[in-house]
Amino acid sequence: MNKIDSRIEQSSISQDNNTWFNFMPVFSVLLGLLMSGLMMLLLGYNPLIVYTNMLSYAFRDIYNIADIFAKATPLILTGLAFGFAFRASLFNIGAQGQFYIGAVMAVACALKLGSLPSYLTLIICFIMSLIGGSLWAAFIGYVKARFNANEFLVSMMLTYVAIAIMNFLLVGFLKESKGEYPQTDVIPKNGWLPSLIPHTRLHWGFVLALLIALLFYIILWRTSLGYKIRMVGFNRDAARYAGINVENVFVIVFFISGAFAGMAGFTEVNGMQHMLIEGFNPIIGAEGIGIAILGNAHPLGIVLSALLFGALKVGGNLVLQTSRIPASIIGITEGLVILSVILSYYIRDKLIILRSKKKLVAQERHKL
Amino acid sequence: MDAKCNLITLKNITKFFPGTIANDHIDMELANGEVLALFGENGAGKTTLMSILYGLYQPDEGEIFIKREPVKIRSPHDAMEYGIGMIHQHFTLVPVHTVVENIILGTEKASLKYLNIEEKVKKIEKIGNKYGLEVDPFAIIRQLPVGMQQRVEILKALYRDARILIMDEPTSVLTSQETEKLFNFIRDFKTKGHSVIFISHKLNEVMEIADRITVLRDGKVVGNVFRQEASESQLTHLMIGRDLIIPKINDRVHPKPEILKIENLTIMGDRKSKAIDDLSFTVREGEIFGIAGVSGNGQEELAQALCGLRKAKSGQITLSDKDITNKDVLSIIDQGVGYIPADRHKEGLVLDMSIEENLFLKNYSNPSFLHYGFLNQNKIQKNARNLMRDFEIKAASSTSRAMTLSGGNQQKVVVAREINIGTKLLVAVQPTRGLDLGAVDYVHKTLLKEKKEGKAILLISTEFSEIMTLSDRIGVMYRGKLLKIVQRKDAKVDEIGLLMAGITEGKKNKKN
Numbered sequence: 001m002n003k004i005d006s007r008i009e010q011s012s013i014s015q016d017n018n019t020w021f022n023f024m025p026v027f028s029v030l031l032g033l034l035m036s037g038l039m040m041l042l043l044g045y046n047p048l049i050v051y052t053n054m055l056s057y058a059f060r061d062i063y064n065i066a067d068i069f070a071k072a073t074p075l076i077l078t079g080l081a082f083g084f085a086f087r088a089s090l091f092n093i094g095a096q097g098q099f100y101i102g103a104v105m106a107v108a109c110a111l112k113l114g115s116l117p118s119y120l121t122l123i124i125c126f127i128m129s130l131i132g133g134s135l136w137a138a139f140i141g142y143v144k145a146r147f148n149a150n151e152f153l154v155s156m157m158l159t160y161v162a163i164a165i166m167n168f169l170l171v172g173f174l175k176e177s178k179g180e181y182p183q184t185d186v187i188p189k190n191g192w193l194p195s196l197i198p199h200t201r202l203h204w205g206f207v208l209a210l211l212i213a214l215l216f217y218i219i220l221w222r223t224s225l226g227y228k229i230r231m232v233g234f235n236r237d238a239a240r241y242a243g244i245n246v247e248n249v250f251v252i253v254f255f256i257s258g259a260f261a262g263m264a265g266f267t268e269v270n271g272m273q274h275m276l277i278e279g280f281n282p283i284i285g286a287e288g289i290g291i292a293i294l295g296n297a298h299p300l301g302i303v304l305s306a307l308l309f310g311a312l313k314v315g316g317n318l319v320l321q322t323s324r325i326p327a328s329i330i331g332i333t334e335g336l337v338i339l340s341v342i343l344s345y346y347i348r349d350k351l352i353i354l355r356s357k358k359k360l361v362a363q364e365r366h367k368l
Numbered sequence: 369m370d371a372k373c374n375l376i377t378l379k380n381i382t383k384f385f386p387g388t389i390a391n392d393h394i395d396m397e398l399a400n401g402e403v404l405a406l407f408g409e410n411g412a413g414k415t416t417l418m419s420i421l422y423g424l425y426q427p428d429e430g431e432i433f434i435k436r437e438p439v440k441i442r443s444p445h446d447a448m449e450y451g452i453g454m455i456h457q458h459f460t461l462v463p464v465h466t467v468v469e470n471i472i473l474g475t476e477k478a479s480l481k482y483l484n485i486e487e488k489v490k491k492i493e494k495i496g497n498k499y500g501l502e503v504d505p506f507a508i509i510r511q512l513p514v515g516m517q518q519r520v521e522i523l524k525a526l527y528r529d530a531r532i533l534i535m536d537e538p539t540s541v542l543t544s545q546e547t548e549k550l551f552n553f554i555r556d557f558k559t560k561g562h563s564v565i566f567i568s569h570k571l572n573e574v575m576e577i578a579d580r581i582t583v584l585r586d587g588k589v590v591g592n593v594f595r596q597e598a599s600e601s602q603l604t605h606l607m608i609g610r611d612l613i614i615p616k617i618n619d620r621v622h623p624k625p626e627i628l629k630i631e632n633l634t635i636m637g638d639r640k641s642k643a644i645d646d647l648s649f650t651v652r653e654g655e656i657f658g659i660a661g662v663s664g665n666g667q668e669e670l671a672q673a674l675c676g677l678r679k680a681k682s683g684q685i686t687l688s689d690k691d692i693t694n695k696d697v698l699s700i701i702d703q704g705v706g707y708i709p710a711d712r713h714k715e716g717l718v719l720d721m722s723i724e725e726n727l728f729l730k731n732y733s734n735p736s737f738l739h740y741g742f743l744n745q746n747k748i749q750k751n752a753r754n755l756m757r758d759f760e761i762k763a764a765s766s767t768s769r770a771m772t773l774s775g776g777n778q779q780k781v782v783v784a785r786e787i788n789i790g791t792k793l794l795v796a797v798q799p800t801r802g803l804d805l806g807a808v809d810y811v812h813k814t815l816l817k818e819k820k821e822g823k824a825i826l827l828i829s830t831e832f833s834e835i836m837t838l839s840d841r842i843g844v845m846y847r848g849k850l851l852k853i854v855q856r857k858d859a860k861v862d863e864i865g866l867l868m869a870g871i872t873e874g875k876k877n878k879k880n
Contacts, residue, residue: 234720243697
């Protein structure tokens with residue numbers, strides 16, 4: 001026993017010098033900001049001033065700080081949606097559609113249920129948006145399992161279907177009573193998520209998103225279902241050989257992933273917009289993909305990345321309002337940050353592989 | 369000039385892979401108009417050597433001469449420049465493209481010029497006529513039978529003016545008629561003054577087609593004989609090598625109960641032919657039953673059926689009087705069957721998961737590890753600690769990823785887990801493939817220990833020495849049937865070697 005312990009100690013030294021790899025995402029976020037700073041220079045703006053303004057605007061007062069968290073809320077959820085499927089090596093790029101279905105369900109319940117007690121309305125809206133998103137996504141999992149359809153294409157195409165359904169309902173069943181624009185009426189107050197900090201837009205949906213992030217972690221790393229999902233993600237052959245019904249897992253994963261995206265519809269409708277407007281939040285799904293990748297599909301990483309994006313949005317919007325800088329610069333910054341983080345993961349993996357290869361070759365030479 | 373001058377000479381070729389020397393100072397020669405067979409067991413280094421000649425690997429030491437000129441072959445492209453073409457065991461065709469598209473792939477420079485397909489088709493048809501390799505140039509690869517696909521591979525090489533063809537186990541995917549056609553082509557190709565290097569571990573084919581046979585074992589050349597001077601038993605001896613020292617076993621007189629009983633089992637293979645054909649045998653408690661045979665004779669399918677990964681067409685598999693035919697994987701695991709798969713990276717391990725999680729791999733539905741669907745982390749850790757101690761798995765910690773382990777320790781993880789699960793029966797397929805000698809020894813000792821403790825073990829291996837050292841009884845598998853089952857003490861190396869090639873006593877006499 002002692003012998004083994006000392007051997008473990010000996011070799012654990014070599015593991016420790018990998019820890020600086022964990023800081024690589026932070027460095028690459030900074031690198032992304034640097035690159036978009038160069039872009040601003042080319043456009044004739046001083047990036048230092050832009051960034052300072054952004055920071056000072058974003059953290060100017062409690063209202064703006066709270067807004068960062070409010071903006072991050074749906075991003076956390078769509079990020080979790082992509083990240084969850086990604087853990088099973090599946091690609092749910094249709095979070096946008098699931099989000100819309102969730103939003104439609106939430107707004108329909110809030111508008112049509114009438115005067116129920118507030119908590120009951122909220123619970124019903126929450127559950128219905130969850131079910132809407134998850135069933136919408138489970139269909140992707142089902143066709144993947146049954147017909148080996150490409151989940152990329154199916155999830156993307158279903159988004160267009162979801163948009164069409166939403167638009168159809170906005171000019172019919174859910175149309176505002178004035179009948180002017182393709183949008184709904186404002187939902188009654190009993191369907192509003194209470195605010196977390198008074199006189200700000202931050203609502204309890206943020207706490208819900210954090211709880212869901214925790215749930216994400218518990219499912220994947222603490223339950224036997226999560227263990228199966230991760231095994232399917234890493235090695236489908238080994239999963240089959242261990243007796244896992246891989247096709248069932250596909251459906252379950254999409255079901256859960258869609259539930260997360262559907263909830264984002266709930267928090268946006270009941271917490272933020274209090275109505276549904278045609279074409280609102282059109283890139284929330286795409287941003288979720290970036291956030292999930294930025295956060296390495298880990299719930300903590302996803303929450304932090306969503307907050308970063310929230311801050312960029314709040315600070316960026318105010319910079320845009322107070323200067324003549326083009327609006328697209330925020331999108332470019334987001335894009336460059338994601339790009340440099342993806343590259344850093346790639347480089348990190350290469351470095352780790354290279355290092356362990358070198359070690360192995362050295363060992364073998366020694367042995368021979 | 370001598371017509372049979374040296375075309376290719378390999379000198380002192382050496383190639384290291386982690387843990388092994390794949391090629392150990394190999395010298396080899398190939399003459400014009402010659403069919404050279406590279407003969408040896410799986411893992412003897414045949415494919416590695418040819419991959420070096422084809423530019424896929426760079427040798428760590430040694431030189432290659434073509435027509436007595438030293439050359440460096442850095443890529444398959446270089447090899448083609450020297451007229452060397454290789455037909456891989458697994459085809460390198462684009463399944464959804466046509467024959468002609470596959471053949472010209474990579475030969476055309478990217479340009480905006482009109483691609484004159486007709487011209488290419490004519491050239492392909494001309495080559496096809498010349499060598500008797502006719503094929504519809506506009507057929508889609510996916511829709512062609514395997515034999516035709518191989519023909520396209522050959523045409524691909526010939527289109528690039530190959531004068532030397534390297535064929536890696538070309539018959540392993542073919543039916544016997546297709547094999548006959550391939551051999552006719554090789555003979556024809558030879559008479560036109562070209563050369564073929566034929567990689568094989570099938571004795572009868574080597575004897576049929578080769579002019580000269582170079583035998584490899586453990587990365588070394590152990591023999592080089594002309595066919596006329598070669599005999600089947602001599603080649604078998606060279607291939608298996610080391611005169612096996614067979615340890616004495618004390619035969620128990622009283623028969624132990626049967627654990628595994630297989631009756632009239634028939635299994636269909638992937639190619640809709642019978643992979644296992646009306647097979648029957650039993651494995652008793654405390655016995656190792658070894659199945660010897662060249663790979664691809666149904667061993668893989670048999671193992672899969674035993675573990676619930678493949679359905680049997682007919683027949684019955686019984687485990688301790690319980691019918692487990694066509695049961696699902698989980699219920700077979702619950703019955704106490706452990707399965708060490710041939711490919712530990714593909715099936716046995718999840719390399720990205722920790723050692724702990726890998727040791728737990730098949731217990732995810734075991735109630736003793738769960739608490740209302742939640743994983744009992746303490747139990748998982750304890751299980752890992754115990755197994756790591758018992759099986760001497762050397763690792764930084766139980767939470768390091770499985771990919772950080774050496775090959776031997778990875779296999780120990782698989783063996784530890786499967787022995788733990790397989791309380792009654794252990795199915796071990798190639799349990800020592802790719803391991804260094806120390807690890808091989810460890811796995812062997814472990815299997816013998818488990819046997820002593822009363823487990824039934826079915827050992828499936830293409831390594832003859834492994835079968836001979838471990839088994840109590842040996843069955844030789846050929847084309848989905850057991851040709852013979854013998855007690856190890858009665859087993860004769862030569863006889864079994866010939867049986868592995870499908871040559872039974874009766875057949876041999878007829879041939880002579």
